[in-house]
Amino acid sequence: EIVMTQSPATLSVSPGERATLSCRASQSVGINLAWYQQKPGQAPRLLIYGASTRSTGIPARFSGSGSGTEFTLTISSLQSEDFAVYYCQQYNNWPPLTFGGGTKVEIK
Amino acid sequence: QVQLVESGGGVVQPGGSLRLSCAASGFTFSSYGMHWVRQAPGKGLEWVAFIRYDGSNKYYADSVKGRFTISRDNSKSTLYLQVNSLRTEDTAVYYCANSYGTSRYFQVWGQGTLVPVSS
Numbered sequence: 001e002i003v004m005t006q007s008p009a010t011l012s013v014s015p016g017e018r019a020t021l022s023c024r025a026s027q028s029v030g031i032n033l034a035w036y037q038q039k040p041g042q043a044p045r046l047l048i049y050g051a052s053t054r055s056t057g058i059p060a061r062f063s064g065s066g067s068g069t070e071f072t073l074t075i076s077s078l079q080s081e082d083f084a085v086y087y088c089q090q091y092n093n094w095p096p097l098t099f100g101g102g103t104k105v106e107i108k
Numbered sequence: 109q110v111q112l113v114e115s116g117g118g119v120v121q122p123g124g125s126l127r128l129s130c131a132a133s134g135f136t137f138s139s140y141g142m143h144w145v146r147q148a149p150g151k152g153l154e155w156v157a158f159i160r161y162d163g164s165n166k167y168y169a170d171s172v173k174g175r176f177t178i179s180r181d182n183s184k185s186t187l188y189l190q191v192n193s194l195r196t197e198d199t200a201v202y203y204c205a206n207s208y209g210t211s212r213y214f215q216v217w218g219q220g221t222l223v224p225v226s227s
Contacts, residue, residue, distance in 0.1 A: 046213065
């Protein structure tokens with residue numbers, strides 16, 4: 001099973017600032033990596049797939065990068081609606097499909 | 109628009125059973141693989157099960173293998189999860205989600221249905 005590790009667990013950022021979230025895989029997943037955003041009481045929403053491709057309707061301030069075992073989600077200028085929990089997920093080697101533990105982006 | 113709506117959740121005692129449903133609309137259900145993903149209260153996401161677009165292949169997380177059964181009825185655009193021998197650690201919100209082709213990321217999610225397992 002591929003273990004996904006996200007850091008930090010919590011990220012405190014001021015509105016308008018840049019946020020950088022990390023995701024590490026226990027073995028290479030190529031670019032088969034997705035990012036999701038989840039707000040309280042809501043279902044997750046797909047942001048990024050293929051490590052760097054934005055899903056339909058996702059603003060350009062969200063960008064993904066990386067390959068192999070190291071991945072990054074960057075939010076270039078945080079808006080109020082971006083404060084949420086973010087999860088990475090690998091789909092290269094399954095079952096099982098595995099998620100990271102999440103990074104909570106909170107208001108500083 | 110594309111929509112997934114889960115139902116069937118509710119309080120169940122340990123050892124009990126339940127059938128969850130997920131009604132799909134706004135896309136060609138029979139062309140998409142479907143998943144169940146769960147989230148325990150205050151915890152992260154855990155993939156539970158997958159069924160191929162035509163029902164020919166099914167995969168399960170080890171934690172539910174032998175107790176949960178995923179199925180689908182393409183004529184009704186509906187996904188199911190039969191959950192048996194429930195344990196307290198199965199308490200979670202259960203989401204259905206779709207994926208297309210061979211890329212197993214979750215494109216669209218339902219709003220979830222809560223299954224508390226408690227005596």
